[in-house]
Amino acid sequence: xxxxxxxxxxxxxxxxxxxxxxxxxxxxxxxxxxxxxxxxxxxxxxxxxxxxxxxxxxxxxxxxxxxxxxxxxxxxxxxxxxxxxxxxxxxxxxxxxxxxxxxxxxxxxxxxxxxxxxxxxxxxxxxxxxxxxxxxxxxxxxxxxxxxxxxxxxxxxxxxxxxxxxxxxxxxxxxxxxxxxxxxxxxxxxxxxxxxxxxxxxxxxxxxxxxxxxxxxxxxxxxxxxxxxxxxxxxxxxxxxxxxxxxxxxxxxxxxxxxxxxxxxxxxxxxxxxxxxxxxxxxxxxxxxxxxxxxxxxxxxxxxxxxxxxxxxxxxxxxxxxxxxxxxxxxxxxxxxxxxxxxxxxxxxxxxxxxxxxxxxxxxxxxxxxxxxxxxxxxxxxxxxxxxxxxxxxxxxxxxxxxxxxxxxxxxxxxxxxxxxxxxxxxxxxxxxxxxxxxxxxxxxxxxxxxxxxxx
RNA sequence: GGUGGAGUGGCUGAGCGGCCCAAAGCAGCAGCCUGCAAAGCUGUAAAACCACGGGUUCAAAUCCCGUCUCCACCUCCA
Numbered sequence: 001x002x003x004x005x006x007x008x009x010x011x012x013x014x015x016x017x018x019x020x021x022x023x024x025x026x027x028x029x030x031x032x033x034x035x036x037x038x039x040x041x042x043x044x045x046x047x048x049x050x051x052x053x054x055x056x057x058x059x060x061x062x063x064x065x066x067x068x069x070x071x072x073x074x075x076x077x078x079x080x081x082x083x084x085x086x087x088x089x090x091x092x093x094x095x096x097x098x099x100x101x102x103x104x105x106x107x108x109x110x111x112x113x114x115x116x117x118x119x120x121x122x123x124x125x126x127x128x129x130x131x132x133x134x135x136x137x138x139x140x141x142x143x144x145x146x147x148x149x150x151x152x153x154x155x156x157x158x159x160x161x162x163x164x165x166x167x168x169x170x171x172x173x174x175x176x177x178x179x180x181x182x183x184x185x186x187x188x189x190x191x192x193x194x195x196x197x198x199x200x201x202x203x204x205x206x207x208x209x210x211x212x213x214x215x216x217x218x219x220x221x222x223x224x225x226x227x228x229x230x231x232x233x234x235x236x237x238x239x240x241x242x243x244x245x246x247x248x249x250x251x252x253x254x255x256x257x258x259x260x261x262x263x264x265x266x267x268x269x270x271x272x273x274x275x276x277x278x279x280x281x282x283x284x285x286x287x288x289x290x291x292x293x294x295x296x297x298x299x300x301x302x303x304x305x306x307x308x309x310x311x312x313x314x315x316x317x318x319x320x321x322x323x324x325x326x327x328x329x330x331x332x333x334x335x336x337x338x339x340x341x342x343x344x345x346x347x348x349x350x351x352x353x354x355x356x357x358x359x360x361x362x363x364x365x366x367x368x369x370x371x372x373x374x375x376x377x378x379x380x381x382x383x384x385x386x387x388x389x390x391x392x393x394x395x396x397x398x399x400x401x402x403x404x405x406x407x408x409x410x411x412x413x414x415x416x417x418x419x420x421x422x423x424x425x426x427x428x429x430x431x432x433x434x435x436x437x438x439x440x441x442x443x444x445x446x447x448x449x450x451x452x453x454x455x456x
Numbered sequence: 457g458g459u460g461g462a463g464u465g466g467c468u469g470a471g472c473g474g475c476c477c478a479a480a481g482c483a484g485c486a487g488c489c490u491g492c493a494a495a496g497c498u499g500u501a502a503a504a505c506c507a508c509g510g511g512u513u514c515a516a517a518u519c520c521c522g523u524c525u526c527c528a529c530c531u532c533c534a
Contacts, residue, residue: 228534
């Protein structure tokens with residue numbers, strides 16, 4: 001299989017460093033405030049990558065997504081809310097996890113920055129020993145990475161130091177592009193937000209967290225480092241520089257997912273055009289949201305609009321409907337995935353193409369249903385279920401989950417309507433149907449029976 | 457100033473030298489099915505002349521050159 005390596009800027013054949021095993025590290029959220037759509041896109045994109053490597057290739061995949069739980073913004077937001085920063089971090093993280101889980105994009109390994117302070121100090125010490133980092137000469141505990149000492153700096157984003165805009169020199173920084181590895185504790189900050197280090201009390205810089213956590217979770221060399229396109233610079237560039245300067249192989253490949261836009265513009269906190277997760281879930285169930293998030297290639301930008309989400313709801317509904325109908329006449333059998341699907345996934349995770357194949361299979365299956373060809377139905381069903389599994393689409397999301405009383409009520413209404421139909425009292429039948437519709441229920445008259453499901 | 461990416465039907469969105477008189481989904485129209493619907497099937501319209509102008513090639517949406525427009529990154533951001 002091949003995918004686009006965003007460091008090499010080329011499509012490459014993927015060969016795991018260790019046969020049969022794949023290590024992936026994806027930059028997770030800074031738990032400062034509630035998740036927005038961009039976080040979801042990244043999570044779903046890399047979840048699909050991991051699923052495909054597992055299901056499609058049988059690799060043993062370790063997918064790590066970190067949690068940055070100490071950061072300037074967490075401290076500021078906590079202070080504004082009048083609560084302990086650690087409490088805020090825990091709360092926000094719980095919110096993230098709930099959303100990730102509902103989308104089927106939860107992760108088994110989620111190291112926290114605050115659990116790896118020791119490892120970060122270790123990497124920093126190593127960098128100082130090797131002459132790639134220095135403590136600020138202004139008497140603070142600040143430690144900076146010395147970009148001038150690392151000629152490869154800029155290799156990830158193909159930039160030259162002299163062309164880059166830099167920060168103002170200050171705080172003991174020697175050069176504009178040197179970045180903080182360790183940040184000195186400042187007066188007024190909570191005591192709990194600083195740790196002892198050889199350079200004095202302080203906390204880690206953002207980039208060093210990931211270098212230390214990849215090392216702890218995946219070792220000195222691992223297969224894929226992923227994250228949103230907006231993290232390429234400076235975050236990933238700096239991570240790479242640190243880890244390489246410290247003598248580690250680091251990531252063999254890099255993958256970056258495209259951003260979510262609104263009317264063509266990047267969705268971000270700073271622009272204030274964020275669409276909340278709640279808003280999304282009002283328009284579609286989690287499976288439909290996932291479908292939508294996957295509906296554009298992971299490297300393209302994905303433009304948000306209520307309409308595009310509504311289309312995802314309909315498109316997914318088509319798949320769900322097929323599986324529901326097919327399941328009534330056939331068992332899910334273990335079936336091969338269509339070649340076209342496999343090829344699509346193998347060529348840079350072309351999910352949009354894969355979805356096209358999935359829909360083609362659904363249409364074939366629907367035709368088989370109409371023709372009463374049970375073998376063909378079973379084949380299509382098995383195939384669709386497997387493909388949906390690869391993409392992590394939950395096809396049961398509008399199954400009849402309801403209390404016994406509700407079910408009884410619904411079935412009573414359906415019986416009432418069917419009696420009216422039998423009596424040819426269609427006005428009455430339509431009234432009952434309207435009642436059901438108002439309850440959020442859609443019904444389908446099939447040969448000899450009427451089935452119901454939740455609308456949407 | 458530097459580094460990348462993108463412009464394809466009404467909408468979303470694939471394709472990236474010949475299988476493209478361009479996938480799939482959504483939306484539309486007609487027929488079948490239905491008491492009517494829903495779901496589904498079948499068929500189908502529109503100038504999709506693939507941003508624009510040149511070029512290469514037997515062959516270009518796909519390659520090259522130029523132009524325009526848009527986006528991202530170079531400050532925190534998935």
